Amino acid sequence: MRIGQSQRFDQARPFVALGLALVVWFVAPMAVKTFARASFFEMTAPIAVSASYAADLQRFWALRLHSKQELIEAGRDMARLDASYSVAVQQNGELQAEVERLRMLLRMPASDRFRFEHARVAQRDFSGWWQRMVIRKGADYGIPVGAPVVYSGGLVGRVTEVHATTSVVELISDPGLRIAAVVDGDTRPISYQGAQNRAFGTARGVVEFVPLDVYASKGVPRRLATSGLGGIYPAGLTIGQITHVEPSADGLFKTGEVSLDRRLAELTEVTVLVPANPG
């Protein structure tokens, strides 16, 4: 009889221990969990950062194998680009001065200004559940949580976690990310959300609350950009191309599909827009 009870307890022991562990975890203070999360993340960060530096070194030695002829051609192309960008910078300076003058005349509040913090991508994590990347700059460069992240093609996403030397960026292809957007040439805000990310395909998003007079198709896509509403993303950053719209179930608006840039999945360097005057 006693042996039978002992055997039953032995069988139940794993579940009793599991129950106790779960209870301890549920009643543990939030500070303990936050500290544990940060500690475990920092524990894995050196591996991600080291692998990223190793990849950079590999790329460096691969570039060293290029012939002098290729380097000369690349230098010539760079010089041409540099010349055209120099002109663009001058024009931009004049336009900025004009905007500033008009703002003073109209007594409008100053718009958000940002400090550009360029960062290398250390690791990408693109599952069907979430789409994130780790960049090699964090609290050591004053990166704040919520800062927008951009690249040459437009918006990448926003910073969701900041650690000692790394930050986590949530991409615009993440199903959990919503942005107030506008169609190019229109000022009415619509809602953008990351959606399906098909294997071997490009990432996609969806738009909702699209006005009924907005049309788009694969043949005639419409550029989708940030609206500047919400206070996180500056206006005018490209999100993607609307390739399809159809009336929503209620008939009051349209819903549609957004095709995102293929380069989003292969980024090696991004720029964090750090607000110059936070708060």
Add this chain to the structure above:
Amino acid sequence: MRGAVAVFLTLYLLRALVAEANSALSGAHIWLFAGGLYVAYSALMLPFGQGLAASVLGGLLCDAAAPLAFGTHAALFATAHAVVFSVRERLQRDAALVRVTVALVVNLVFFLALSAARLRLVPAGAAAWPRMLSDLLWSQAAVALAAPWFFALQGRTLELARARPARID
């Protein structure tokens, strides 16, 4: 607890390798999940306390890098550990095929559980299933291929740490 620490070190290595593989495969939108490997060996071979500690610590490593409530992976891994531990005497756990099968089954259950928890965020959730299915198939293939090597690595690490796995009767 030497055994738990030794197994945790192998899980740390696994986490780093899977993260690098996922980073490399991101251009193709393929993602590998290897949750089954975090639990199978420790649940089948280690004493309960040591195995549970290793599985929970491995789960916390996964939690730190995931946008889920902290402890989600750890709770799943601990539950799976308790279930596998309670049935392990009925399994021929010294056979590599059995260990790999356990890893695959546990991996499948974890994947479905996490998909169900995360699917509510995806607009038009049904449309997301092809990608989930694709990730699941790639993950199962990766686990099946990597499991024999990883279990051997865990066994050797335990030997090096002089923390032998539980005796098989």
